[in-house]
Amino acid sequence: MEKNKSFDLLETEIDKFYKELNTSSKGISSNEAKKRLSSYGHNIIQREKQGSRFKEFIQNFISVMAILLWVSGFISIFAGMPQLGIAIWAVNLINGFFSYWQARAAKKATDSLSKMLPSYAQVIRDGKMVQIDVEDLVPGDVFQITAGNNISADARIISNDSLEVDESALTGESNLVHKQVSYEQGHGKFGIKNEIFAGTVVSSGSALAVAVKTGMNTELGHIAKLTETNKKVSSPLQIELNRLTRQISLIAFMIGIVFFISAIFFVHYPAAKSFIFALGMVVAFIPEGLLPTVTLSLAQGVQRMAKKHALVKSLNSVETLGETTVIASDKTGTLTQNQMTINHIWFPHKIYEVTGEGYVNNGEIQFQSSKIYLKEDAGLQKLIDIAALNSDTEIKQEKSEKPKIIGTPTEAAHDILVAKSGADKKEIIASYPRIKELTFDSNRKRMTTIHQMNDGKIFIAVKGALSSVISKCSKIFDNGKIRDLTGDDKDSISKADDTFASEGLRSLAMAYRIDDSKLDEYDIDNTERELIFVGFTVMADPPRPEVYDAVQKAHQAGIKIMMVTGDSGLTAKSVAKKIGIVSDNARIISDTDLDNMSDDELSEAVKGEVIFARVAPEQKYRIVKANQRNGEIVASTGDGVNDAPALKQADIGIAMGMTGTDVAKNAADMILTDDNFASIVTAIEEGRTVYSNIQKFLVYILNSNLPEAIPSALFLFSRGLIPLPLTVMQILTVDLGTDMLPALGLGAEQIEPGVMDKPPRPRKSHLLSKSIIWKAFGWYGLIASLVSTGAYFFINHLHGWPSVPLASSGVYYREATTMTLAAIVFSQIAAAINCRTEQTSVFKIGIFSNKHIVTGIIFEILILVVLIYVPFFQGIFNTGPLSIKNWIFLFLIPIPLILIEEIRKYIVRNLHKNK
Template sequence: MMVLNTSQFSAIRGERMNKSELTQIDDVAKADLKQLLMQYHTSSNGLTSQAAADRLAQDGPNTIRNVKKRSEILVFIENFTSMMAILLWISGIIAMAAHMVELGIAIWAVNVINGCFSYWQQHAAQKATDSLKKMLPSYVKVRRDGQSLRVNTEDVVTGDLIELQAGDAVPADARIITSANLEIDESSLTGESVPVDKTPEYHHDQGEFSQDNMLFAGTVTTNGTALALVYATGMDTEFGRIATLTQGQKKVVYPLQRELNHLTRQLTIIAMVIGIAFFGLAIFFVHYPVANSFIFALGMIVAFIPEGLLPTVTLSLAQGTQRMAKRHALLKNLNSVETLGETTVICSDKTGTLTQNQMTVNHLWLAGNTYDVTGTGYVTNGKIMAGNQAVSLEQDSDLTTLIRIATLDNDTSVDEGTSNEKAKILGTPTEAALVILTRKAGEDRQALTKQFERLGELPFDSKRKLMSTITKTPAGNWLIYTKGALGSELAACDRILDKGVVRPLTEQDRQRIVAANEQYAREGLRSLAFSYREVTADDPLVGTKIADYTPQTAETHMVFVGLMVMSDPPRPEIYDAVQKCHRARIRIIMVTGDSPVTAKSIATKIGITSANARVISGDELDQLSDDELRQALKGEVIFARVAPEHKFRIVSMCQKNGEIVASTGDGVNDAPALKRADIGIAMGVTGTDVAKDAADMILTDDNFASIVSAIEEGRTVYSNLQKFLLYILNSNVPEAAPSVVFLLTRGLVPLPLTVMQILTVDLGTDLLPALGLGIEKPEPGMMDQPPRPQNSHLLNRQIIWKAFGLYGLVASIISTCAYFFVNYVHGWPNVALAASGSLYAQATTMTLGAIIFCQIAAAMNCRTQISSVFSVGLFSNRRIWLGIVVEIVLLGILMEVPLLQEIFNTAPLNSAEWLFLACIPIPLFLLEEGRKLLVRHLRVRSQS
């Protein structure tokens, strides 16, 4: 679903909401739940799959449609009304008024073709962007046929029972059936940033959308869990109704757009100044007629305007993001590409990002026994291997209790699938590992959950790092099952289960448990601690309502049971990705909730840091001042046992150190850090909807290596923009040089290149090779260079020097020599230079041809900045070669078609002249290859 601007919601809600609509919401909120289920033909088992499919076909997908889409006609017209376009319209009128109709038509043709070209590229870029949006599906758990299924939010229908937990976006308007500690962020509807409590009971406070038992599309679950009945989807939701009045938002101008707009204005002003200067020189220095001087100056203006710059950049960005998508990184905004190229620090989670996120239980620790279950077959036929002995749950009551807590204090479910599908585990990898272990140990989870009824739960909280469920035993007793981080668990326990006997937890017990946990951590393993509490007759909680249970009252006086120890091996590709970051001068800072020992073990193992890295815990971080933290961030550092809220401070201090920060996250509390970071990166597989909404980029595989690939692509896109700019600008000099010769000789040398021929270069031969440069693949060694400085610009000194002082100057000399070559063959300097006729047409055609063949060499030379073109493949970029073929074919058509000969002042060339042109690109290409080889050699020497 789209997210609409909060202020716009607030501004119009008074206009939209009326009594009938309020009554409709209240009617659903007040209705008897059983009657409501009957009304929507559903039950506590949810809809049947067939009923859901029928309703989806009848009502359509659960999406917000764009009801105020901009008119394509207006979008098309905008491409013909820029400052430069208006100037060319006026110039065409003046040319026609001066009785140069062909020139006026040609100038207008420039506008028409360039406008159509711009519109086509905008359309292509939008199409690419839309295709990326389709790759960002949102999912929700629904109950159908009595089972929990994970479906696309577009497939949610009225009558569905949706299951929500912290981090989920509410996909449709719904009535709460059951909930536990549920809090909803309704700021998108109400403008209030503080989450509100929600319960199944109806209560209506003052203000709109304030019914306690109602959920609305576009809001977000920040805490707790809920089961709710969907009663409105898509445009029928409150969100959808408001959307009809709020679409058509004002576009945001991003830094890259501002720089491109600034660059366009700069080049336009330069062109105008040059044009005015040439106009004055033509009149006062050469004594040209005013009309001819104006046309002459107009040619200079056109020569220096990079037509198609902005749309080509947009298309280049879109194609770059599509390449990123193929490498599992989806950018939500094209302009984020610029920031990726500047990234200097990556603040990365460990689990699932650096590791495989495939948790496997391999050790079980109990006070009276331990189980090493690292090998295959460690759990078989309902028995767990303890050394060489197979132990059943009946043989070890402590083990039975541990397995039971892992089974019942667990929100992960199993979708058994169909005969054609494999079973799927719906939940977190950690809980999934527990489910797999308990299933293999012979515990029937479905039967156990029916036997031990869940009465309520205290959802996991990143601050207390615990999750608890309250269950009712077959005997009618209440049990509180808790799992979580060892430190938090031990703090809540005062007893321990030891060989079936509950006894006081001694200091010696605590030391033994901590020592075992630290040993596992040194091996890079992660542990979960388990405990329970029986609410007996003398327990203070007796008589307390489940809704009134709090962590402070329930998670105390617990009985410690044991540890389940898991491994999550590093991803195989992480080692190469980390080395790439080091070569690219990008620092990696691990920020994890795991123990300091585990974090350092993993970081050292995969090469993020050395063994000398400083490890800062969350508690230590709280004690550090901002200056101390900033100083620590300048060295090798790992953050362990930190809460997601700590990320915001870490990211902020990195930025104050002058870093460009990319930060990963997947949870609700990660959202502030993701928004704060220069590039927020959410996990596409395990990430919550809140994290994805706050992020700039989403990883479809949750893989750190994909971040590195995205940075490489970001650098490549920016490099390609500079290549494109270099190619476009380098032809400006040879276009202007003939006019300079004409001025310096005070008209004794006739114009070697006509205005119409200048238009041919700008409009016809520049475009396709330039587009080819915009999609060039990453250059070898791209990740061996440091990040681009923040104050760098697209048009830098190096590009100016290459465009005007190297490529442009060489092309100017060659094209001018080509003009004199034709005249020399026909008797010059013994005869005067022709100012008209077939010889003049042949000479100007030769000048045009030389510029085009210099462009061919420039297109190849611009493909790489330092590396040899052969290293990327001489023929690997087919679009450039297509552009080269089109250039040559176009030149041939202009020379051979009589009508075009008259309009463009061209003439056929003989074989010797064609041979002259064909020889131009080869030495230019080889000379540039030699220069790049010398630069590479000097860089190697300077680094050695």
């Protein structure tokens, strides 16, 4: 069924509608249903064919870094170091299996979509009501829905009995939608009053409807297509790691070539020996610990974020959060508390400010202290009576559970008001037995209940939209007296309502009438007339208390917040201004405005202060895409089915854990267990920390490459006159032995102060930046090279050099190379401590506060002791015992290195302060 045609069918006369679909109020025949089933297909949400699982599995082992590690393993085995090769391959296998497991766990979005359709449908076939599998429902079928049913197709209502539908899965808004038989275009794409949608739920009432669209042609199916065909791009971290791998590979192989040529021409090594020597240097320059460190850093971030109510499904998403430049956030429940609360009551003579701890929270009613009292005001007494009587909401409480609301949030808020007043709703209802109810409908925007009074009179209670109720009132209850309602009264009421509305608040009017005797028939005309206006309540969904600081923190960090909501523009802007997201100049773009915008116009619009209101599924998706076209890293929140495409398209999709649908959760990268915007900002802070930790690791792991290369360079360019101060096996000892655990400890470093005082890192910046290279090689690496090379010549000096030639073998040579190795290790101890912060003093955060690094330092010293004193390893690594004086010298090395770095950080901090 064509989309535009289906809208026409909703507007057309019912007879023409039946004719167009070749059906009737009695449905279709079984034979016709079979024909249509073969034509339209089954009423199911289909998945696209998935690729080979084997191919998906193998891809986790053939990334650029993985290939480099496979090659490194082969090189190590070829060079006579099988233990090293096997260790490198083991690292690769662990990373590959972990990545595959993560990918399989995350891809479930369309499976959840399928589960949203019911299993069976009650349809009229051959003039009789029968039960069929929902998969067999076809366009033209007449089906019945009642309270609690999931709706199985997009359909037009032909018979209605007070039908209310929860469309929050599609619209994101928790308000129940009143449906009717006649066509009326409400707000937004899903606002048509005589249409119901697959995947939504009947809250109350019942109806007969004719299926217009089924399966993948429904709005739910359309969202499934968007979600399935929208392919997730590589995360910025994945892209950066691939780039970094290529950079390091190029550096390593260039160094290998230089060393290979130098060994032949300067030392006159045979080609085979020169090749093995060069291969050793290539393997030494490849950071085998990069992937494990990144994985650990991300995993640590995941654990910390989980404790702060943010569950991350993909490790790479942690770092992507740190790069976020735009947060496209829902309003209800994320920025606000999702707690409908009455905060004011307006009377002609007085305005009550309602306080206390009563509110509705996720279907639960919670209140403690009473703040208003019936004896204070007769008008308040009357309003409380109306609020208690004119309500279909009930409070249900099981043993040891909090009381829960069965009904609408608006009526629940009024139940809380009744409780706060000190009154008892059950007693009021018992005193005024209900005779009849005129249910709310969207045309009159009122609900009326009729009650029997003890004296035989009839009490008529009315509540509804202010303009609708006031139009039926002829009198007003003013300070305990009833008088005529004047034009001035109406102006005063309207002005007060406008004032509250400008603050994003919603009003609900209360009125009543007393009849002297019972009528034979109560209809709208003879009941809702000559009412007495009492007052109106004012409700709000207040912002979360912590959201104010979170918004300020996000802005301070250079992150733009964009409200994208299904609520009205006026309410959205009011809330956005109140919590500091936008200024008075912010532009409100409605769903209609958005439909009329081209992609280029939308991309230009999102560059400014903007609020999106009444948005539909495709529109959220378009908003995310528009920001991404502008080069933004977008985090988008959502909780409904309609949010799934936008969540999947976003760089970071964030689903609500408390109110979110399974579809949204499975399409998202992160789930907020508290549905709180502040948790997003905290997660971004953690993401920035992860990226910073990876850079700290790079500085640490790369800085040891210079003191490893300098000894070999001295050997080569002295044409062998300076024996190798460090052997190839000793170099590999540093890379895969002593360096590994402290490096992993840096991946677990806590948040550094000031990480949210900086703007998001530019998209064009890279992990291996100029500052990282300078710090690793020109600062830490240079100092470590001077210390280690100095240690080599110091040992030789103790044994007579330069009077005697440098030892090239024997005990003295072993001692000299051992001292060089040990000096590098102790320089790395200082580097591990120095790399913990970029600018903050390590003494401020606690020099031993990172237990992982402390453990790593102890472990690398133990490895060094084993290599030096265990005879078996002495033979393999060309080491020998050191004297007590040598050990004292080694343990003193970190002290000046840490102090020198502290001076540098102090200078940098002061330079930044003066800018």
